[in-house]
Amino acid sequence: MLVSAKEMLQKAKAGHYAVGQFNINNLEWTKAILTAAQEMNSPVILGVSEGAGKYMTGYKTVVGMVNGMLEEMNITVPVALHLDHGSYEGCKKCIEAGFSSIMYDGSHSPIEENVANTKELVAICNEKGMSLEAEVGAIGGEEDGVIGKGECADPEECKRIADLGVTMLAAGIGNIHGKYPANWEGLSFETLDAIQALTGDMPLVLHGGTGIPEDMIKKAISLGVAKINVNTECQLSFAAATRKYIEEGKDLQGKGFDPRKLLAPGAAAIKATVIEKIELFGSKDKA
Numbered sequence: 001m002l003v004s005a006k007e008m009l010q011k012a013k014a015g016h017y018a019v020g021q022f023n024i025n026n027l028e029w030t031k032a033i034l035t036a037a038q039e040m041n042s043p044v045i046l047g048v049s050e051g052a053g054k055y056m057t058g059y060k061t062v063v064g065m066v067n068g069m070l071e072e073m074n075i076t077v078p079v080a081l082h083l084d085h086g087s088y089e090g091c092k093k094c095i096e097a098g099f100s101s102i103m104y105d106g107s108h109s110p111i112e113e114n115v116a117n118t119k120e121l122v123a124i125c126n127e128k129g130m131s132l133e134a135e136v137g138a139i140g141g142e143e144d145g146v147i148g149k150g151e152c153a154d155p156e157e158c159k160r161i162a163d164l165g166v167t168m169l170a171a172g173i174g175n176i177h178g179k180y181p182a183n184w185e186g187l188s189f190e191t192l193d194a195i196q197a198l199t200g201d202m203p204l205v206l207h208g209g210t211g212i213p214e215d216m217i218k219k220a221i222s223l224g225v226a227k228i229n230v231n232t233e234c235q236l237s238f239a240a241a242t243r244k245y246i247e248e249g250k251d252l253q254g255k256g257f258d259p260r261k262l263l264a265p266g267a268a269a270i271k272a273t274v275i276e277k278i279e280l281f282g283s284k285d286k287a
């Protein structure tokens with residue numbers, strides 16, 4: 001059964017580790033991530049962007065597939081199904097479809113509008129036992145077509161949104177989505193420290209986990225980050241393994257064209273990436 005991300009993230013924050021959010025795109029992705037989390041005895045958050053939701057034909061399909069897998073694969077670790085960077089309308093749809101967690105990304109709206117929409121969604125999520133992530137300070141990089149520049153959130157605005165009763169808070173601290181450019185200046189630990197000082201026990205979320213050096217990840221966790229989003233890295237692992245399979249001509253040998261064979265190396269690569277991240281984030285055996 002899907003669970004809210006609240007308990008797993010509060011435990012993570014108190015225990016100084018982070019839970020990974022791994023974005024899903026299809027059946028192979030979902031199965032690989034669930035297999036890895038179960039093997040590692042780790043809680044896990046399945047992230048679904050609005051674009052990925054559309055790709056999978058809609059949120060109801062996603063909920064049906066994930067719930068089916070939890071049962072058929074005998075998954076016993078805590079799993080949250082979470083809307084990633086949701087619009088106000090997207091959040092409403094996911095609440096109705098049976099997600100257990102949502103992110104409302106009001107970072108592109110004026111702070112007053114962000115506050116008003118967040119307040120309303122907090123009330124709905126509390127009533128339904130769901131978790132809610134809010135974002136302050138746009139996180140740069142390409143995010144389903146939305147391109148922003150790296151920026152740092154205002155700690156006072158973070159406190160204002162945290163005080164509305166959200167479950168977890170994403171704040172820009174110089175992190176970006178996608179691959180990091182060679183001239184990237186690194187995370188702003190000064191900003192993160194100031195945000196944690198004002199928001200206390202609130203689990204903080206680090207977006208754009210692909211390509212952040214391990215020492216920075218560990219330092220961010222020590223400063224209150226309890227959820228780390230990984231998306232691009234699984235895509236790169238999947239693509240590289242699939243490319244290798246085809247370049248080696250394996251799809252031309254015997255029944256190598258069978259999608260269950262063709263997609264197997266990519267799925268195994270996603271699983272390996274997830275296991276690596278669970279170890280780095282410290283959530284192994286924290287189910």
Ligand SMILES: [Zn+2]
Nearest residue numbers: 139207208229
């Ligand atoms: Zn993000």
